[in-house]
Amino acid sequence: MEERKKELRQKAMRLPMSPGVYLMRDKSGTIIYIGKAKALKNRVSQYFGSEKNHEEKVRRMVANVQDFEYILTDSEFEALVLECSLIKQYTPKYNILLKDDKGYHYIRVSGGEWPRISEAKQLADDGAEYIGPYVSSWSVKQAVDEALKVFRLPSCSRRFPQDIGKGRPCLNYYIKQCCAPCRGRMKPEEYQEAVNEAVEFLRGGSADSMKRLTEKMEQAAENLEFEYAARIRDRIAAIQKMRERQKVVSVRVPEQDVIALAQGAGSACVEVFRFRGGSLVDRETFLLGDVGNPKRARGEFLERYYSIREQIPPRLTLDGAAENAPLLEEWLTQKAGRRVRITVPQKGEQAHLVEMCRSNAAEQLAQQTGRTGREASALDELGRLLGLECPPQYIEAYDISNLAGGDNVAGMVVFENGRPLKSAYRRFQIKSFEGQDDYGAMREVISRRLGEYFQNKDSGEGFGRLPDLILLDGGKGHVSAVRPILQQSGLEIPLFGMVKDDKHRTRAIARDGGEIAINSNRSAFTLVSIIQDEVHRFAIGYHRQMRKKNTISSTLTEIPGVGPARAKALLRHFRTISAIREADLEQLLGVKGMTRPAAQTIYQHFHLNSAEKDSG
Known part of the structure; x- marks a missing residue:
């Protein structure tokens, strides 16, 4: 090769x-x-x-x-x-490939006395009425859902008139989203009128429906048909409520596509929001394999996507830089026959739209990988914040713990795909020096960890796997102290510190020569806070364990004839001081390496002390 x-x-x-x-x-x-x-x-x-x-x-x-x-x-x-x-x-294997979906979608209105409105992927010779075709299945589903809710038409699987009067109405009736013809209290004519109004709504849009319904309501009121007028008033109110809800995704830029990329371990998702007339009218989701560098991936996606799309809006809003953006603008402008601009917003309404699009991409990716959308979004946001090419799927974090330089230990925790991987946690005793030197301790730990990698890299597991990101509990001083260790190893691993405020809460990310504020990046901030709290808990827990063990060991070494090795053997055999105290001579002799004189000394130490306490 x-x-x-x-x-x-x-x-x-x-x-x-x-x-x-x-x-x-x-x-x-x-x-x-x-x-x-x-x-x-x-x-x-x-x-x-x-x-x-x-x-x-x-x-x-x-x-x-x-x-x-x-x-x-x-x-x-x-x-x-x-x-x-x-x-x-x-269609080469290693290029980003998108399906050129030429299929169309329809809204189906069945025949009969009790017609139903539903989605359909193709025309059928079944006597039903078909509205369409539409290119987007998403827009068809949205339109059908809205029409059913506004005009309170059934979306269940019950058949009419066969199931009328059989069983109680479902929840939709009680939350006023269905007129429940299954109760048997609705005339076919009333139901048919609601269906006809829903079809008018689907054909003409909400503005036309509002106008026609308002005219009907006023005419009914003049004819003193107040119950009928009230029913129409409720439909008008439902349309108004729906339009208010749509304003949440209505923007000042009348025509644009918003495109965002979310990356995971070996997979990626691109989400496209299509805005026409200032409102979100369509969305498309593309689940891809490993796309590598996000800048290159965005450029390649734009090429593929607009190669199979006829409609190109005057503005493409991206969540990050795209490779060859000026060249792509020239190509898209020529293809569209008018100026097309590619933008990457940093703040304001457009940045909010991009974030919403990215969150949806992360959620779609999470459903494929078994993670939550929050985890995928946090990793994606953290990677962007730190300037990494891809979101860090495998993160190692380190913390030092000691008491005035005594019982000097370190803890390492691992987060994989945004979740703790406790089987990969490791503990270190500082061996190269005594006393308090957090920088020196961190250097020793990272050196030992990298040494383990070179010994086990063929396995690709445990220490044989390199992290995508190393986080140290500390500021830029810790980063500067450890950076030379990484450089000497020849490994390029992103290295940052986790800075705390005076209340021991995460405040910023440290790098060589400065800090990166993360408070405004909610998902990344939460993830880093969780990692910092977890590595601190793990390190301090090991420190307390060592202090307790050393305290117990020093209690035993006070006994004549018991040194560190014998104290360790006693604790390994009996586990606790209480068990040693309660042991008889023969049980003490069962300890590996124990002599009879030493066993007698230990037995007498505990039993004589107990006798003296009892007599006192």
Whole structure:
């Protein structure tokens, strides 16, 4: 494999410094990746150089490359257009691929005396009325749900008229979301009128429905049909309530797509919110595999997504930078026939929309990985805050605990996918010095941990696995003290400190030369606080355990003939001082390495002391 990589690198070094498209093929000749480059020689040769800076996704792809070919273009823009066309044609395994879903969706209104309104994926010759087609299944579902609630139509599986009068109405009736024809107190004509109004609502929208219903209500009131007028008034109120709820996702920018990326361990999710007329009209979710660098992933996603979409809004709002953004703007502008801008908002309404979109992406990803949306969002937010390429899935945190330099210990806790991994927790006794030196203790602990990695890295488990992030309980002084240890090891692991305020609460993240405020990043702040509290609890718990053990051991070493080794053997055998005190001579002799004189001395120590206390 190394020989093949060497040959491919030599071939890549002979490429021209011109823009173009490159196609990677596996041993069967299948195209597995297509990319573009401003300078082919620089870009392609990177793949076959050192793997040190390659993402896992790139390493897997390179391991399968048998050969490559290239196509020269006159400009980087032409390379982008050609790349889009070739990816659509060949669908390479290692490119981000999106399904070009040409399917349509319909709203179905069944026939008969008691019609039902529902969603449908295709037309059928069943006598029902079909409204549509619609491109988005999400918009169809939203519209049907709203119509059923506003006009209080049933959404259950009961059949009418067969099930009328059978059983009590369901919860929807009691919360005023269904007129409950199953009670048998509703005329078919009244039900049909509600269905007709719901269909008008679906065809014309809420504004037209409000106008027609208001006219009906006023006419009913003039005719003294007050009960009928009240029923229409309730429907108008329901539409108004629904419109108020829609304003929550109504924005000042009339037409835009909001796009956000959430990443997990080996998987990612991209969420697209589509706003038209200032309101959210559609959303799409794309679950992807390992996409690697988020900046590159966003750029590649935009290429794929708008290659299979005809409608391109004048504004694309992203949750972070996209690779080749100016080039993509030029391509999208040409494709749309008008100016298209790509923006990354930092504050205000647009930043809030991006965060909402990102939270939804994290929630969708969490459902696939078994995590909660909060955990996925916290890791994603923490990774962005610290400037990491990907969210840290495997985090190690360290804390030192001692009392005036005595019983010097450290604790290490591990969080995997935002949750404590207690099987990976480790404890350390500080061995290289005595006294209080938190920086020295932290250096020793990290050195020992990295040493264990080099001994066990082939296993890929426990100490044989490197963390995505190391957090130290302490400020920039701790980070500066430990940084040289990492540099000497040749390992590139992100290292930060967790800073506490004077009330021992998490305040900020420390880095070389400064701090990063995290109070405004709620999800990341909560996660870091939990990690800091957990590592402190674990370290101080070990410290107390050691103090107790050393106190008990010193009680035994006060007995003539009992040194540290014998005291340790006694505690290992009997577990407690009380058990040693209650042991007879023969039981004491059962301790490994115990002599009769020593056993007699121990027995007499406890029993003579007890006798003296009793006589006193």
